Amino acid sequence: MDGKRDRWIALSGAIVVHLLLFAILGFGLNSSKAPPVSATVKPVIQASAVSEEKVMEPYRQRLAEEEAKKKHAAEKQEAAEEAKRRAKEEARRQADQERKAKEARRKAAEQKRLAEQKRKKEEEKARLAERERQRKIEAERKAAEAKKKAEAERKRQEAELELKKQMAAEAERLAQEQQRRHSLQMSRLQNQYVADITNKVQRNWLRPPESRGSYCRVVINQIPGGEIVGVKVADCDGDVPFKRSVEAAVRKASPLPLPPEPELFQREIEFVFRPAR
Amino acid sequence: MMKRALTGLVAVFMLVGQAQARLVIEITGGKEGALPIAVVPFAGEAQGQDRVAGIVAADLARSGLFSPIAAEKMPAMPHDGRAINFAAWRKAGLEHMVVGKVESNGPALQVQFQLFDVVRGKQMAGYSIPTVPKRLRSVAHQISDLVYEKLTGQRGAFNTHVAYVTVEQKEGKLIHRLAVADADGFNEQIILTSKSPLMSPAWAPDGKRLAYVSFEEGRSELFVQNIATGKRQKVASFKGLNSAPNWSPDGRRLAMTLSRDGNPEIYLIELAIGTLTRLTFSRAIDTEPDWAPDGRSLIFTSDRGGRPQIYRLQLSGYRPQGRPRRLTFEGDYNARASFSPDGKRIVFVNGNNNRFRIALQDLASGTVRLLTNNRLDESPSFAPNGSMIIYATDRNNRGILEAVSVDGRAHQRLGTSKGNVREPAWSPFISQ
Numbered sequence: 001m002d003g004k005r006d007r008w009i010a011l012s013g014a015i016v017v018h019l020l021l022f023a024i025l026g027f028g029l030n031s032s033k034a035p036p037v038s039a040t041v042k043p044v045i046q047a048s049a050v051s052e053e054k055v056m057e058p059y060r061q062r063l064a065e066e067e068a069k070k071k072h073a074a075e076k077q078e079a080a081e082e083a084k085r086r087a088k089e090e091a092r093r094q095a096d097q098e099r100k101a102k103e104a105r106r107k108a109a110e111q112k113r114l115a116e117q118k119r120k121k122e123e124e125k126a127r128l129a130e131r132e133r134q135r136k137i138e139a140e141r142k143a144a145e146a147k148k149k150a151e152a153e154r155k156r157q158e159a160e161l162e163l164k165k166q167m168a169a170e171a172e173r174l175a176q177e178q179q180r181r182h183s184l185q186m187s188r189l190q191n192q193y194v195a196d197i198t199n200k201v202q203r204n205w206l207r208p209p210e211s212r213g214s215y216c217r218v219v220i221n222q223i224p225g226g227e228i229v230g231v232k233v234a235d236c237d238g239d240v241p242f243k244r245s246v247e248a249a250v251r252k253a254s255p256l257p258l259p260p261e262p263e264l265f266q267r268e269i270e271f272v273f274r275p276a277r
Numbered sequence: 278m279m280k281r282a283l284t285g286l287v288a289v290f291m292l293v294g295q296a297q298a299r300l301v302i303e304i305t306g307g308k309e310g311a312l313p314i315a316v317v318p319f320a321g322e323a324q325g326q327d328r329v330a331g332i333v334a335a336d337l338a339r340s341g342l343f344s345p346i347a348a349e350k351m352p353a354m355p356h357d358g359r360a361i362n363f364a365a366w367r368k369a370g371l372e373h374m375v376v377g378k379v380e381s382n383g384p385a386l387q388v389q390f391q392l393f394d395v396v397r398g399k400q401m402a403g404y405s406i407p408t409v410p411k412r413l414r415s416v417a418h419q420i421s422d423l424v425y426e427k428l429t430g431q432r433g434a435f436n437t438h439v440a441y442v443t444v445e446q447k448e449g450k451l452i453h454r455l456a457v458a459d460a461d462g463f464n465e466q467i468i469l470t471s472k473s474p475l476m477s478p479a480w481a482p483d484g485k486r487l488a489y490v491s492f493e494e495g496r497s498e499l500f501v502q503n504i505a506t507g508k509r510q511k512v513a514s515f516k517g518l519n520s521a522p523n524w525s526p527d528g529r530r531l532a533m534t535l536s537r538d539g540n541p542e543i544y545l546i547e548l549a550i551g552t553l554t555r556l557t558f559s560r561a562i563d564t565e566p567d568w569a570p571d572g573r574s575l576i577f578t579s580d581r582g583g584r585p586q587i588y589r590l591q592l593s594g595y596r597p598q599g600r601p602r603r604l605t606f607e608g609d610y611n612a613r614a615s616f617s618p619d620g621k622r623i624v625f626v627n628g629n630n631n632r633f634r635i636a637l638q639d640l641a642s643g644t645v646r647l648l649t650n651n652r653l654d655e656s657p658s659f660a661p662n663g664s665m666i667i668y669a670t671d672r673n674n675r676g677i678l679e680a681v682s683v684d685g686r687a688h689q690r691l692g693t694s695k696g697n698v699r700e701p702a703w704s705p706f707i708s709q
Binding site for chain 2: 194197198201202205206207208209210211219239240241244245246248249251252266268269270271272273274275276
């Protein structure tokens with residue numbers, strides 16, 4: 001139904017528009033003084049008379065004419081108004097359409113602007129992301145490089161340390177070997193030294209008869225020239241002559257023989273006198 | 278072997294290498310011998326007088342512990358410590374030296390001497406002794422004693438005496454003498470002369486009296502005589518044998534041999550009151566008693582075992598305690614025993630195969646050591662310091678005196694007596 005009416009409205013509208021266009025064109029062509037179009041307006045109602053009605057017929061005729069005239073005027077008015085309203089409506093619709101279009105345009109523009117803005121923003125974001133990515137890549141590259149460098153350095157240091165260690169071990173081994181040889185040599189010389197001292201003291205020891213079984217410990221101090229500067233009898237199991245003899249023996253042995261190597265020198269020496277059987 | 282030797286060396290070195298460790302050297306060798314000493318002739322000794330240095334040197338040599346060098350070998354003749362060049366004496370191998378001088382002071386003399394440790398170059402003793410020419414020998418012995426004591430730590434016994442008897446044949450008759458001389462045999466003093474035998478002199482502990490046996494009355498009797506005054510006293514004249522007197526350490530008793538009961542036995546006599554105590558009871562001969570230094574036992578000779586041997590008898594309150602115990606077992610004859618001054622050893626005559634020698638026996642261990650190597654030694658007697666033993670021996674059928682150091686090393690003939698010397702007895706220390 002709505003569709004029917006809409007179609008009717010649309011048809012009426014089109015007629016009005018045509019009329020209006022004609023009027024405007026007619027007015028436009030003749031003059032603005034042209035009377036309202038009436039010729040074209042045909043009676044809408046065909047009256048049929050009845051007896052009574054026949055009485056009244058004249059009246060009715062006039063009334064009907066009046067009516068018709070009135071109706072016609074009203075219709076004319078209404079149509080004018082309708083036309084006016086329609087025009088107004090049309091104007092409004094057009095304005096509205098225009099406004100809508102404008103709005104749509106604005107919206108589109110706005111949308112476009114927003115889209116643009118968004119695009120730009122996204123572009124910026126992407127750019128930043130790219131930059132960040134690049135930065136990250138660079139940082140990673142740098143970190144990797146540093147790490148690699150550090151690793152290399154570490155390896156180099158390790159190698160160096162290892163080398164140093166090896167060298168130290170070798171040096172240590174050599175030193176030990178040298179020390180061992182030195183010790184051996186020193187012990188030989190030491191024995192020589194001890195033998196020299198023993199010999200000299202024994203040569204100078206004149207022990208009293210009957211001294212077997214006696215025993216005396218004598219501690220001496222010598223200065224680097226071998227000169228004995230102190231003689232102390234530490235403990236003694238023997239008589240006075242025996243004790244005296246051991247003291248004399250070390251004193252007479254002064255200066256003691258010098259060591260073959262200065263480092264073998266002993267400032268303090270303990271002699272144990274124990275006559276052999 | 279080699280390796281072990283090397284490690285040994287290393288060990289020694291390590292020991293030595295330690296900062297704290299002290300090098301220890303063992304000395305086992307050395308030469309055993311008498312101590313070289315120089316007794317430099319004293320200055321100021323008049324010709325004809327006894328030479329002090331010579332007497333001192335002889336004394337020291339006799340001990341066996343010293344070996345005095347001859348004057349010719351001395352690098353110098355200093356008489357004073359200030360004049361000694363010690364290095365020269367050290368080079369001569371000396372460890373000690375004695376220098377001194379005798380100065381006349383009118384009729385008196387002043388003897389000064391110093392003992393030096395040559396090795397250290399230090400004086401060890403120095404004395405100045407006033408005396409008279411007659412006593413110069415005695416002063417020399419005193420010096421010997423001082424040197425000896427300084428160097429050995431033992432009291433010297435040079436300034437002591439020896440008593441002995443001599444027999445001399447003169448115009449077909451025998452002359453018996455009891456004599457006392459210095460310990461070196463010089464300076465003889467006759468204290469008794471007799472036509473009859475004199476025997477067994479024994480020193481009283483005070484060193485002033487002698488007990489002895491005299492046959493002057495035709496039989497044996499015991500006398501005690503004061504040496505200085507010559508005064509004497511008959512202490513035992515019992516029936517039979519009166520012999521072998523020996524003083525108790527307190528000087529109040531004599532132990533002796535009497536046969537008054539028929540058989541020679543050991544008796545004690547208390548000198549002040551003359552009471553007798555018989556100590557031995559055996560059928561054998563018991564004789565030659567000698568007191569232990571502590572007075573608590575006696576040793577004597579007895580043939581109760583068949584042959585003469587030494588026995589020991591414990592005493593309690595001067596009475597016998599228990600049975601005598603035999604001490605000697607080596608050889609077929611052991612007699613004439615006497616104690617060392619410390620009571621730890623005994624010396625006696627050991628006979629074996631007709632050789633009679635002086636033997637020393639350690640009482641604790643029983644070890645016996647022969648000190649002499651003669652044919653006929655007799656009457657051993659200890660010096661009061663125990664360092665030497667004097668004894669008589671036979672040379673060409675003549676008795677002489679000899680001394681031997683207790684280690685048996687040094688033997689010295691004593692004195693110049695021309696007679697037949699027998700039965701020496703060494704005096705106690707002479708109190709100054």
